[in-house]
Amino acid sequence: MNELALKYGCNPNQPEAKIRMKDGSDLPITVLNGRPGYINLLDALNSWQLVKELKEATGLPAAASFKHVSPAGAAVAVPMSDVLKKIYFVDDKPLSPLATAYARARGADRMSSYGDFAALSDVCDKETAALINREVSDGVIAPGYTEEALAILKAKRKGSYTVLQIDPSYVPAPVESKDVFGITFEQHRNDAKITAELLTNLVTENKEIPDEARRDLIVSLITLKYTQSNSVCYAKDGQAIGVGAGQQSRVHCTRLAGNKADNWFLRQNPKVLSLPFRPGIRRADRDNAIDVYISDEYMDLLADGIWENTFTEKPAVFTKEEKAAWLSQLTGVSLGSDAFFPFGDNIERAHKSGVSYIAQPGGSVRDDNVIATCDKYGIAMAFTGVRLFHH
Incomplete structure (x- = not known):
């Protein structure tokens, strides 16, 4: 067929x-x-x-x-x-x-x-x-x-x-096309191979990337290859933990993905693990409740008394200080970007979510600022030389 x-x-x-x-x-x-x-x-x-x-x-x-x-x-x-x-x-x-x-x-x-x-x-x-x-x-x-x-x-x-x-043996034609507004676009499909060889050009003072972090950077970069651009991906332990997709500003990608990575780690806090859910609460409703509980909106919603049908008792507040202390333990996160970081503000935001290793194409006129910001936090960064835009 x-x-x-x-x-x-x-x-x-x-x-x-x-x-x-x-x-x-x-x-x-x-x-x-x-x-x-x-x-x-x-x-x-x-x-x-x-x-x-x-x-x-x-x-x-x-x-x-x-x-x-x-x-x-x-x-x-x-x-x-x-x-x-x-x-x-x-x-x-x-x-x-x-x-x-x-x-x-x-x-x-x-x-x-x-x-x-x-x-x-x-x-x-x-x-x-x-x-x-x-x-x-x-x-x-x-x-x-x-x-x-x-x-x-x-x-x-x-x-x-x-x-x-x-069919796992299927290989598409090397040239792909699509129509937009009645006009046909053609290009060579993105068959760039993402391997550890892309992580050898380490431009920071820290030039140590352990094997597990290399694996996570590869996971991040391959994920980005099929993410609508602009995009940034945080990864740890063999999985993406935060994907920021389709943003016009790269720092907004970094913030969005970083917030998701933070939520991933906050969900592992003992306070969240011990939330007193009522029996029979669906997983999707638990997800929604947990997302609100770890957000800054929880105090307002707690005052509205909307939790009576979700919990057997009111959960203790997860304070900003407690969340900050917990997030300070998140380290060893790998981050990939589908294009260069134009400013060091991306690195500042990444550092807040435990990023220790970065892979990005490089090529910004402000590469020196980005490298210096990495050096400030001891982050190891590789320039891959490969952009991964996907549209």
């Missing part, structure tokens, strides 16, 4: 949508269940490229959680602590390596991942399918599924859950 009709395009007022192979060859994807939409397929094809590259670069099973053609999370299969399992709501399930990667990808920014499209680098097993099954998600793409996994996923959403299988 070289063509697949879709319900509609990006919006219902854009009918007659479809995907097709221009050369008349068969599509490399097969719909095993459900009916994918236009945005579903954009998410699926971008996320598949991301996890495929992560697997090739690290040798580890990889997963991604996509929303609106940018990753909410991406990860490789690094074992998790009991605390991470708890905040990702997977402490009650057996975890295969692929399920571990998926739990990390989905758990990094659970609010953004709500209603996502998932991608898996390896054949989906029953452990991974069981995790996907209980999340609010639009679909999944993988190179294959075990019989048990496919049965679980086909039953999701009353049988309407989208399950896509992609």
